[in-house]
Amino acid sequence: MDIITADTIQQYNQFFGVKTMHPKIGIIHFYRSENQPTHKIDIWLLCFILSENSRNNHGLW
């Protein structure tokens, strides 16, 4: 699995198929996003994820 690098909001939004509303901040509703393949992303942003039914792993793989 390739690791994608996302260092802008646009890149992350694009990956999830979400419209960019602001260049410095964004919110992604994972259950709404259409494009959600299995993936790994190197995030160069501050990221805060609230999950009710977590399927996300992060850190060491």
Next chain:
Amino acid sequence: MDYGKTKYDFDDGTVICLAPGQTIGVHRMPDGPVPVAIGLMFHPDLLHGTDLAKKMKQFTFFSYMSNEALHLSSGECAIIQNYMDNINRELEHPVDKFSRQLFVSNIEVLLNYCMRFYERQFVTREDLNNDVLARFELLLNEYWDSGEAKIYGLPTVKYFADKICLSPNYFGDLIKSVTGKSAQERIQSKIIEMSKEAILNPHLSTKQIADMLGFQYPQHFLRFFKKQVGCTPKEYKQNY
């Protein structure tokens, strides 16, 4: 909720915070449930020049590991959700001169609530935390008893965090929450305890004591002791 053999206190929601440079992986299981999760992403530039930028260092949970995530009750989850909704509403509003400040204010409140909930999590996991504390004390003793200090020098907080399989920040925050003192302070007080004992041993020179404790040079030991105790080892010995 279980994580390995660990029981978690709440499982209504989970918060994971990632700092720039970390890797996130998302697995989609075939025919599996769609994850109900909301991600707030913001560029560090958004905070430049704001008070929040100066405070970001105190939000140490951005460098916690995934098994140190914040587990929320339904009430706590609703509070976090509310601020995420505020930010989302603001995103849908046309950008104006108030936008940035409103984003930053909501992020700040959100992070302050996370600080509070992490503090609650440290309290509700008392048994688990006491176990970490006991292991820390054991490792502290072992480090000097085994002679590692002589070879590798003074230990760091990261050294003990790694041994206990926690991130340095989570480990430090946990120790501070349980004991009221930082892990670094505990290491220093341990060195002082051993120093005082060694100073009173007439067969040990200052160089030998410094070497045994893990100081590279005796001068470093003398400066450390004076700073911590308020007098030199010689004065301490005379006044004992």
